[in-house]
Amino acid sequence: MKSPFLALRNAIILYSIGFTVSAILFIVHYSSREHIHTLRHMSYVYSGKCDDPYPLSYTMSLYKPLDEYKRVQFIFYKKTKMAIAVDICQRNGWTLRKTIHTREELKSQLQRKNVFSIVFTSSKELSNPYINKLLNRTNVLVSALPNAYLFSGAKREQHITFQRYLKRYDCSIHELKFMPVSFLMDFAQECKAFFKYMRLNRDLSEWVLKKSQGYGGDGVTIMSNKTAIKRMFNSCPSHGQYIMQEYIRDIILLNGRKFDIRALFIIANSRPYMLFYHEGYLRVVMKQFYESGGREVHLTNTHVQSQEPNFDPNDHFWSFKKLQSYLDVHYPENDEYVLSHLIPYIKKVAKFIVKSGIGLMNGDDIINGFQLLGLDFMISNDWHIWFIEANNYPLWPKGGWITQFSTKMGEDLFDLAISIRQRPEEFLRMHIYKMYKSWQLIWREDPPNCEEDYNPCNSLQQSN
Structure with missing residues (x-):
């Protein structure tokens, strides 16, 4: 048995x-x-055609409408409060918390029941596993993505990220000329290459010395004395993290004054990555330009210019529309330059920057993060557009007309970042170049096996 x-x-x-x-x-x-593809936590039921891969499900937990929470609170974690963000908070009736500096304080605030938290912090803070886990919940919106500073923060890391990405396509920053020629002085090979380049190009009389970590013009010096440069870097590599960047000469001036262009972008989501563009503004120097002038003549940063006795925000900040009006009068041959040439190229650079950093961001670690980017550009006399650097915590300027601009931009930014998690399929079906309020979708990450045929060595070329 x-x-x-x-x-x-x-x-x-x-x-x-x-x-x-x-x-x-x-x-x-x-x-x-049918084929089934999974793009991280985004589930696609996909017909096999790459032209219209609409998702049928979104596996991350969705945000509830904000009015279902007892309170919405705005928290600055290890970041200085920004006036515009505070204004937006008050206009929406959100509770403003003091700047929090410890993990324990942050944990205490996030554990409040029926409370939605908007946390302003930096991408570096998210590299801490404890903070990362603490913020990774569906009643929190975080103003950063992990490791985004590697392509939009520290100047040294930006340079390394861009060079490595371009090397995959057999080109370089120097060859493309979309950025000024730059050298990392703490790398022996690049430090030596700088002095060789300086010997071969004796007509280049000025260089921009930058610290890798700098904000608002801090650590930026215009150097024209070659003897002083050699004395500062008497051996290679340098002891500190410095970048020597070629000074852009023969630039377009506005009423005899130097300016740069700040364009705004947001990586609004990481599952998949979605990049939106927002019109930016110009930062115009208060004094007339002359080559032997000091920092206040050469540096367009608002922090530097605001120290001038005659500082006027309405004269310092120009809109894109005002730029085009100026060009129509002084350079009538460049009709529609801003819309037909400047903005399209700015978008190409932004797309390149984000694609270069996708492998570094660890977007899976933060389901509720977004990243605001400020990209800076200049225009030379031959109408060549130069990308200067990216900023992953750009200033929200205030004063005069720019206050209303920043407030509208910020309100729409929070609306976009929250709505994309409340109604994901609406945004995943959104066509490229469609607007969401004042933000325009310009790129969305493709599903697996459907990546676009992209080559930055071709995309970043300029015809001028």
């Missing part, structure tokens, strides 16, 4: 075999009709 335990074991084995066979047959049958 068979043992009842032996009979039970045999029954379980037979059942398991039958279930496994059935599952395999089901998968084979299902796969014959």
